Amino acid sequence: MSLTLEQVRRVAHLARIEISDVEAGHTLDRLNEIFSLIEEMQAVDTQGIEPMAHAQDLAQRLREDCPLESGRLAMRDVFQAIAPETEAGLYLVPKVIE
Amino acid sequence: MIERSLHELARALASKEISSVELTQLYLDRIASHDPQLNAYISVDPERSLAQARQADARLAKGEGGPLTGIPIAQKDIFCAKDWLTSCGSKMLSNFISPYDATVIRRFAEAGAVLLGKTNMDEFAMGSSNETSFYGPVRNPWRLDCVPGGSSGGSAAAVAARLCPAATGTDTGGSIRQPAALCNLTGLKPTYGVVSRWGMIAFASSLDQAGPLARSATDCAALLNAMAGFDERDSTSLDRPGEDYARDIAAPAGAKPLAGLRIGLPKEFFGEGCRPEVMRLIDAAIAGYRELGATTVAVDLPNMKLSVAAYYVIASAEASSNLARFDGVRYGYRAPEYRDLNEMYGRSRAQGFGAEVKRRILVGTYVLSHGYYDAYYLQAQRIRRLIAGDFAEAFRHCDVILGPTSPTTAFRLGEKASDPVQMYLSDIYTIAVNLAGLPGMSIPCGFADGLPVGLQLIGDYFTEARLLNVAHRYQHANPWHRQAPTGFV
Numbered sequence: 001m002s003l004t005l006e007q008v009r010r011v012a013h014l015a016r017i018e019i020s021d022v023e024a025g026h027t028l029d030r031l032n033e034i035f036s037l038i039e040e041m042q043a044v045d046t047q048g049i050e051p052m053a054h055a056q057d058l059a060q061r062l063r064e065d066c067p068l069e070s071g072r073l074a075m076r077d078v079f080q081a082i083a084p085e086t087e088a089g090l091y092l093v094p095k096v097i098e
Numbered sequence: 099m100i101e102r103s104l105h106e107l108a109r110a111l112a113s114k115e116i117s118s119v120e121l122t123q124l125y126l127d128r129i130a131s132h133d134p135q136l137n138a139y140i141s142v143d144p145e146r147s148l149a150q151a152r153q154a155d156a157r158l159a160k161g162e163g164g165p166l167t168g169i170p171i172a173q174k175d176i177f178c179a180k181d182w183l184t185s186c187g188s189k190m191l192s193n194f195i196s197p198y199d200a201t202v203i204r205r206f207a208e209a210g211a212v213l214l215g216k217t218n219m220d221e222f223a224m225g226s227s228n229e230t231s232f233y234g235p236v237r238n239p240w241r242l243d244c245v246p247g248g249s250s251g252g253s254a255a256a257v258a259a260r261l262c263p264a265a266t267g268t269d270t271g272g273s274i275r276q277p278a279a280l281c282n283l284t285g286l287k288p289t290y291g292v293v294s295r296w297g298m299i300a301f302a303s304s305l306d307q308a309g310p311l312a313r314s315a316t317d318c319a320a321l322l323n324a325m326a327g328f329d330e331r332d333s334t335s336l337d338r339p340g341e342d343y344a345r346d347i348a349a350p351a352g353a354k355p356l357a358g359l360r361i362g363l364p365k366e367f368f369g370e371g372c373r374p375e376v377m378r379l380i381d382a383a384i385a386g387y388r389e390l391g392a393t394t395v396a397v398d399l400p401n402m403k404l405s406v407a408a409y410y411v412i413a414s415a416e417a418s419s420n421l422a423r424f425d426g427v428r429y430g431y432r433a434p435e436y437r438d439l440n441e442m443y444g445r446s447r448a449q450g451f452g453a454e455v456k457r458r459i460l461v462g463t464y465v466l467s468h469g470y471y472d473a474y475y476l477q478a479q480r481i482r483r484l485i486a487g488d489f490a491e492a493f494r495h496c497d498v499i500l501g502p503t504s505p506t507t508a509f510r511l512g513e514k515a516s517d518p519v520q521m522y523l524s525d526i527y528t529i530a531v532n533l534a535g536l537p538g539m540s541i542p543c544g545f546a547d548g549l550p551v552g553l554q555l556i557g558d559y560f561t562e563a564r565l566l567n568v569a570h571r572y573q574h575a576n577p578w579h580r581q582a583p584t585g586f587v
């Protein structure tokens with residue numbers, strides 16, 4: 001299997017990574033090398049084998065949906081102090097809705 | 099002082115032979131004079147470390163010290179530490195001052211250990227040579243034009259050059275064991291779920307596990323005792339009774355301390371692909387184990403050859419999901435110029451991530467995308483079960499599995515940097531252990547052309563105490579781990 005330049009551009013868009021045409025060409029070569037390594041997996045017959053997601057086959061532990069931390073408003077200031085841009089307790093991004 | 103074990107340091111601190119402030123200052127001075135050659139540390143903050151040392155001294159003065167109280171420990175820069183830069187080796191987090199402590203950091207602080215500094219690493223732990231770090235490559239103290247291994251390369255170089263008594267690492271596909279092998283250290287990746295991942299920046303959540311990087315198995319046991327334990331905040335943390343990982347090491351032993359131990363030798367570890375000078379030393383180590391009373395048995399891991407392929411699907415898929423959070427909105431790097439939200443995301447991520455991280459995000463996004471999920475991701479997870487099954491079968495016939503950690507000794511800087519596939523194959527012997535979630539160690543077993551060689555020991559789930567003892571008995575009889583690189587004393 002071989003990827004196309006168009007597929008690389010599409011995956012980069014899905015991953016929200018801006019990519020120039022020159023980079024896309026270079027990336028295509030590297031990805032094809034990686035996929036040629038991955039391909040050897042395809043020949044293996046795994047019919048009837050249950051996929052393994054977790055080493056101990058445990059289900060996710062659940063807990064009450066309530067905050068564990070106290071002083072949440074103070075924590076918000078602490079967390080927003082390291083944000084690129086905030087205002088009145090909100091994270092600012094470029095306008096999304098006109 | 100710099101050759102003492104953690105246990106000996108604890109005794110020196112308890113008997114007032116040295117204070118924690120003095121010990122911390124000694125290492126800060128060593129970092130200042132030797133680290134410019136190595137680049138093992140990303141952040142050092144003498145004021146902060148010495149303040150912690152003063153607290154430790156107060157605790158020691160009251161006779162309330164534990165095994166790690168007052169001992170400076172270097173932390174891989176993947177662990178969030180409150181008020182410390184926590185970069186994960188990435189430009190993306192090069193402005194991230196963590197507002198909180200990871201559970202591992204908290205546990206060390208509660209034990210009274212001093213945070214000596216944050217160590218260099220491959221960007222987001224993606225690499226086997228420490229060359230993908232935004233902060234530049236780390237050099238191997240044994241030969242400065244060689245890599246220390248990765249991704250915990252800074253921790254390994256720092257311990258090897260005696261720029262800290264011990265350090266932490268994380269291991270997703272070999273990132274503790276391979277640098278331990280390349281730098282003559284003892285490293286342990288515990289059973290998945292034994293050490294909390296909370297506050298440890300995620301790469302591949304179903305594989306990532308933190309562990310100690312130190313000079314001896316005894317030191318690793320002391321560190322694991324502090325690191326391990328159930329954590330409500332990590333949904334994959336295992337709720338098991340606490341244990342003393344040094345208990346087997348402490349047990350009395352005779353002339354044949356490993357009598358009765360069955361060592362499994364998988365033929366897949368002893369085929370072509372491993373350099374002969376490495377294999378010679380592994381064979382010598384097997385002879386060493388027989389002298390200690392162990393017996394060997396041939397075992398089979400028929401699906402191990404598929405582990406690299408399955409790993410690069412699973413790890414990349416999980417990375418693409420985990421790293422989606424770095425969007426330039428709440429923390430981390432934001433591109434200076436953009437016209438709209440999508441451009442802000444796209445440019446922040448294009449500029450904030452390095453080439454290897456972007457490659458893995460793209461591989462992961464592709465294998466998870468519509469139409470490919472079954473063929474890649476589910477197929478890889480099925481192969482993962484086959485690999486885990488191989489180990490389960492092997493452990494019916496043996497107690498530990500032994501083989502090389504890495505097929506080569508430390509390679510030259512730049513040698514594999516432009517060839518991702520060659521770099522991935524550097525982890526060919528370590529990756530299967532992460533897929534199965536088993537504990538694995540690397541211990542020093544000699545030198546080839548002046549460069550260290552590592553012996554890998556793999557145990558069944560939750561057998562860390564035995565694994566550490568199997569490592570310790572070998573080290574006691576074959577003290578390769580006591581060799582130190584010249585130029586750093």
